[in-house]
Amino acid sequence: MTRYVCRLAYDGTAYSGYQIQENGRTVQEQLQRALRKIHKGREVETKGSGRTDAGVHARGQVVQFDSELKIPLERWPAALTAVLPPDIAAHEVAIVPDDFHVRYDTxxxxxxxxxxxxxxxxxxxxxxxxxxxxxxxxxxxxxxxxxxxxxxxxxxxxxxxxxxxxxxxxxxxxxxxxxxxxxxxxxxxxxxxxxxxxxxxxxxxxxxxxxxxxxxxxxxxxxxxxxxxxxxxxxxxxxxxxDVFYEQDIFGSGSDESGEDRG
Amino acid sequence: MTRYVCRLAYDGTAYSGYQIQENGRTVQEQLQRALRKIHKGREVETKGSGRTDAGVHARGQVVQFDSELKIPLERWPAALTAVLPPDIAAHEVAIVPDDFHVRYDTxxxxxxxxxxxxxxxxxxxxxxxxxxxxxxxxxxxxxxxxxxxxxxxxxxxxxxxxxxxxxxxxxxxxxxxxxxxxxxxxxxxxxxxxxxxxxxxxxxxxxxxxxxxxxxxxxxxxxxxxxxxxxxxxxxxxxxxxDVFYEQDIFGSGSDESGEDRG
The missing domain is CATH 3.30.70.660 (Pseudouridine synthase I, catalytic domain, C-terminal subdomain)
Structure with missing residues (x-):
């Protein structure tokens, strides 16, 4: 298993917030649905750097998940964005150490x-x-x-x-x-x-x-x-x-140009 | 009766286009609903300078309607915007001659x-x-x-x-x-x-x-x-x-600052 972090941008207008809840459409739910598609129906747990409320937007939400798939790193943003709804995009993906925690390590x-x-x-x-x-x-x-x-x-x-x-x-x-x-x-x-x-x-x-x-x-x-x-x-x-900051620049420099195609 | 023209801005994302049609939410339908509210339930006919298609936006659609109400001209944009949905706004209203035609006179x-x-x-x-x-x-x-x-x-x-x-x-x-x-x-x-x-x-x-x-x-x-x-x-x-152009500048100069409040 490899631990990944992903920089997500989303238009929060249509969402009840980032974090999964019983009632209401959430960004995390859409992200997990996208990961499930990529992992052939298997549930993939995700963690976010923190919640955002209903209607709140993100340019740089950071989320983490573990995966055993052998997708080349530079293909991840396009692979995710292709299965996310049009108001969520995965702009960068990076590999982090197995003990990295997207929330506690900020x-x-x-x-x-x-x-x-x-x-x-x-x-x-x-x-x-x-x-x-x-x-x-x-x-x-x-x-x-x-x-x-x-x-x-x-x-x-x-x-x-x-x-x-x-x-x-x-x-x-x-x-x-x-x-x-x-x-x-x-x-x-x-x-x-x-x-x-x-x-x-x-x-x-x-x-x-x-x-x-x-x-x-x-x-x-x-x-x-x-x-x-x-x-x-x-x-x-x-x-x-x-933006969310960590001790190290997890996405590395210049990765803003990670260049995914439109999904 | 007085003939009015109104400059409408709308975000076309949620509409099937400007012109009323049997199926689908239209900008004109929302405008007529707003005018009906202001005219205490009476239907008010409207004409647009032309159609716009589904998803197409307007900064300067021009529409005309006739009214007998004695609302001061500078109050019209706020009065209309207050009863329009948040993705449509009336930015300017002016009086035109009774034989003015918003479509044929462009x-x-x-x-x-x-x-x-x-x-x-x-x-x-x-x-x-x-x-x-x-x-x-x-x-x-x-x-x-x-x-x-x-x-x-x-x-x-x-x-x-x-x-x-x-x-x-x-x-x-x-x-x-x-x-x-x-x-x-x-x-x-x-x-x-x-x-x-x-x-x-x-x-x-x-x-x-x-x-x-x-x-x-x-x-x-x-x-x-x-x-x-x-x-x-x-x-x-x-x-x-x-923008829609007419022989005369129907809204007059400086009327961009007509200053309606938010509805």
């Missing part, structure tokens, strides 16, 4: 959130961005507020109350806000993120941009360790799991 | 076609671009071929054989090919287009870009007046009805 993640800053509804980006009302009018204040999140904090105020996790201390290493045309792109990098943490921080930053709260108020919200003190949770449709 | 149209020139499948653009295989490798040859389409020709070779139209002479005033990142954007402007004409010309240009036919061969294909001689019809998902 050293960090990058999430991105796309905000539409215009007033007009854009039918083509409705599932891929979030458009806040009232309009954002102060991006500089958002950047000022963002700086307060950097570093190591107890992020209880920015974690869904549904989360069973008890240790809510996390480290954010980068939180950048880029203006791209009529969009604001928020880039989050950190050692780990709590349930809905990116969406609650984004919701809080949106309220700063709308003038509903000040950048200066953020340290108090963090210190309160109270979910009620933070902003609203923005919708999943603007969120992307962009 | 002086020209602009269509755009988006081609994905990369090798990797992009899950986020699968419904908004077409990705030809084999890859396009000679954009200059496509530009050379495109020039042969300019002017007035009998476009029988580039018209679906299902079309009932007998006069197939049309004038193309512009056919530009722009490289934008990993996409090729084809911009067509002309006095009118036959059924599937943009998609068949694009399919022919793609074959030139792939090296399957030469730019020089295009004049013979036009002269043949034989659909079999032209390239394949590319899928609807890459096609956008971008």
């Amino acid at each position: 050293t960090g993640k990058e999430y991105r959130y796309r905000l539409l800053s215009g007033r007009q509804r854009d039918v083509f980006r409705r599932n891929y961005t979030h458009q806040p009302f009232p309009l954002i009018r102060d991006v500089e204040a958002m950047r000022e507020a963002a700086r307060h999140f950097l570093g190591t904090h107890d992020f209880t105020s920015f974690c869904s109350q549904k989360s069973p996790v008890t240790d809510k201390v996390r480290t954010i290493t980068a939180l950048e806000i880029h203006e791209e045309g009529d969009e604001l792109l928020l880039v989050f990098r950190g050692t780990g993120f709590l349930y809905q943490m990116v969406r609650i921080i984004t919701g809080t930053l949106v309220e700063v941009g709308q003038g509903k709260r000040t950048a200066d108020s953020v340290p108090d919200v963090i210190a309160a360790r109270d979910r009620e003190k933070a902003g609203a949770t923005v919708p999943g449709c603007g969120l992307y799991l962009w | 002086t020209g149209k602009e269509y755009r076609y988006r081609l994905l020139s990369g090798r990797q499948r992009d899950v986020f653009r699968r419904n908004y671009t077409h990705q030809p295989f084999p890859l396009i490798r000679d954009v200059e040859a496509m530009r050379e071929a495109a020039r042969h389409f300019l002017g007035t020709h009998d476009f029988t070779s580039f018209c679906s054989q299902k079309s009932p139209v007998t006069d197939k002479v049309r004038t193309i005033t512009a056919l530009e090919i722009h490289e934008e990142g990993d996409e090729l954007l084809l911009v067509f402007r002309g006095t009118g287009f036959l059924y599937q004409m943009v998609r068949i010309i694009t399919g022919t240009l793609v074959e030139v870009g792939q090296g399957k036919r030469t730019a020089d061969s295009v004049p013979d294909v036009i002269a043949a007046r034989d659909r079999e001689k032209a390239g394949a019809t590319v899928p609807g998902c890459g096609l956008y009805l971008w």
Whole structure:
């Protein structure tokens, strides 16, 4: 048996999230169905680097599975993509040591959130961005507020109350806000993120941009360790799991050009 | 009664096309349902500048309808968008003379076609671009071929054989090919287009870009007046009805900023 990791991109619009659940179509279910096809009906277990919620997208979800098939490594992405639905693609596949764990071995993640800053509804980006009302009018204040999140904090105020996790201390290493045309792109990098943490921080930053709260108020919200003190949770449709980091660059350099054909 | 025109944008992915038909969800049906809601259940007839096929998008479809309601003009786009599904938006509304005809009075149209020139499948653009295989490798040859389409020709070779139209002479005033990142954007402007004409010309240009036919061969294909001689019809998902032109600028200048809120 060989342990493989795969970088998956998916459009989360039609899914109830990444992880298999009793009710609802999930990305993991589609992935296991694809692997089953390749393995002539045999069930293949998969693990993901973490869950993503309903409607949330991924450019760089990483999953692992074991296989005894002798498919040349460079053929794997095309083989998988060919049997995946059109809204999921396998972009890279690599071999990892047998004791590799796609979830526990992560050293960090990058999430991105796309905000539409215009007033007009854009039918083509409705599932891929979030458009806040009232309009954002102060991006500089958002950047000022963002700086307060950097570093190591107890992020209880920015974690869904549904989360069973008890240790809510996390480290954010980068939180950048880029203006791209009529969009604001928020880039989050950190050692780990709590349930809905990116969406609650984004919701809080949106309220700063709308003038509903000040950048200066953020340290108090963090210190309160109270979910009620933070902003609203923005919708999943603007969120992307962009990259997952490991001690080693598991896919190697240049593997972005792995070149699968369309399935 | 007052005659109104409305500029509609829609994501055609979930529709069987613009025009109402017996089977299948259509944009026009959704528009009429929205107008019925605004008119308290009364049926309101609508006319479009032309049809669009299944999966084809619009940034600038123009439709007309008559109404006796006293809604201030600047409130119309928001009022309509609020009752339209999220993949259709009314971006501008204007009043036109009672004898205006949204279809017969057109002086020209602009269509755009988006081609994905990369090798990797992009899950986020699968419904908004077409990705030809084999890859396009000679954009200059496509530009050379495109020039042969300019002017007035009998476009029988580039018209679906299902079309009932007998006069197939049309004038193309512009056919530009722009490289934008990993996409090729084809911009067509002309006095009118036959059924599937943009998609068949694009399919022919793609074959030139792939090296399957030469730019020089295009004049013979036009002269043949034989659909079999032209390239394949590319899928609807890459096609956008971008703009419809009239003698007068019906929406007036600056009306792009008509500023409806989200519905």
